[in-house]
Amino acid sequence: MPGAASVAVGFYVGTGSRDEPDELAGASHFLEHLLFKGTEARGARALAEAVDAVGGDLNAYTAHEHTAFHIRLPAEELDLGLDVLSEVVWGPALRPVDVESERAVILEELAMEEDTPDDRVLTLLAEALFPAHPLGREVLGTRDSIVGLGRDGVVAFHRRWYRPANVVVAAAGALDHAAVVEGVRARLGGAEGGEVPVRSAPSRPARPRALVRRRAEQAHVALGVRGLAREDEDRFALAVANQILGGGTASRLFQSVREERGLAYAVHSWVEAHVDTGALVAYAGTAVEHLAEVLALLEDGLRGLAEAVTDDEVRVAAGYLAGSTVLALEDPGSRMARIGEALLVTGSVPPVEEALAGFRSVTPGDVARVARRVLAERPPTVAVLAPGRALRGLARVA
Secondary structure, three states, X not given: OOOOOEEEEEEEEOOOHHHOOHHHOOHHHHHHHHOOOEEOOOEHHHHHHHHHOOOOEEEEEEOOOOEEEEEEEEHHHHHHHHHHHHHHHHOEOOOHHHHHHHHHHHHHHHHHHHOOHHHHHHHHHHHHHOOOOHHHOOOOOOHHHXXXXXXXXXXXXXXXXXXXXXXXXXXXXXXXXXXXXXXXXXXXXXXXXOOOOOOOOOOOOOOOEEEEEOOOOEEEEEEEEEOOOOOOOOHHHHHHHHHHHHOOOOOHHHHHHHHHOOOEEEEEEEEEEOOOOEEEEEEEEEEHHHHHHHHHHHHHHHHHHHHOOOHHHHHHHHXXXXXXXXXXXXXXXXXXXXXXXXXXHHOOOOOHHHHHXXXXXXXXXXXXXXXXXXHOOOOOEEEEEEOXXXXXXXXXXX
C-alpha cells in the first residue's frame, strides 16, 4: 500500500481454543496474555515503552482456531515491529511469577464474563449448539482449568504449537515484500519445523434449550443454528442471508424489533465459520415482560429467510457486504488480517474480486435455499438468561 504512512504486521498461530484438551482449556488465551509479560530480551515494561515511543499499537486475540499477535506502527519502524513480534512469539520468558500473576488476571476476566449477561448468554448458546465439543467451550477456559494450569503445561503447549510450520506472518502497508520476508527469516532464531492441529468435527446433536435463572434488569436471548464451514460453496449466500436477518440497521430484526416495536436497544445477528462447521446466531436484550414476544420475532425472522426474501433485500445486503469489503482495503490492519487468516486456513489469498463477485451473484432463491439448508436438521437452539418469572413457560430452568 504505497500511499500508506504505516505498516501492520501480524503473527497468526494456527492453534486456538478448540485445539486444547479439557485439562488445558484456556491455554491459548493464557499464552496470549503471558507472551506480553516479557521475553528473553526485554521485560514487559521495555516492550510497552518501545512500542509507545513510536506511537504504535501492540495487541493480540484468541479465537477458536487461531491466536493472533499484531502490531501497527509508522512505516519507518517496520524493523521494530518485527523485532517485538519475533521476540514475543519465539522467545517469551514465561517466568513462574508471571504465570501466577496472569492467572489472577484471567480469573478476573472469567468473573467479568460471568457478570456480563450478554456475553454469558452467548456462552450458554455455544455450549448447547456444540455439546461436549471444544467449539462449545468458552475461549477463556474454565475456572477449574485455569486454576489447574501449571507453568510446565503452558511451556509445553508453547513449544508444541508455536513453531514455524503452524505460523503465518502477514503484513500490509508501506513496505517491501522481500524486505519483510528477509526480516522474518533473520529473526527466526533457529526455530524450525512444527505441526498443525488435527481437528474433529462436532458429532453430538445440538441441544434445544439452555435456560438460566439470573437476577437482571433485562432478559437476554440468543437463538442459533449450526451453519457452514468457512470454505463452503454457500458461504456468500449465508452471509447475505445473515445481513438481511440482523446484520445492519436495514435488517429485518433491527426494523421489526427495535424500530417498529421499540422492544430492544441491542438486536443483531452474525455468522461464525470454522474449518468444518459454523453457526448463524441472533441476539437481543429486552425487558423481562417482552421476552416471549422478542423470542417469537427472532424465530419468525430466521424461519422467514427460508420462505421469501425480496430482490431489494438481496440488493441492499449484497451491496453492504461488497462495499464494506472494499472500504476495508484502505486500512493496513484489515488487509493484514484478511491475508493472514486466509493463508492460515486455506494456504492461499483469494482475490478481492472473488469475494465481490460472490456477494453480487447471490439471488433471493440462493438465500431461501441456504436458509432451508441450515434449518433442515432441527429447530433453532435457544439460550435465555433472565429472572425466573421470565422463564416460566419456556422450559424447566437448567
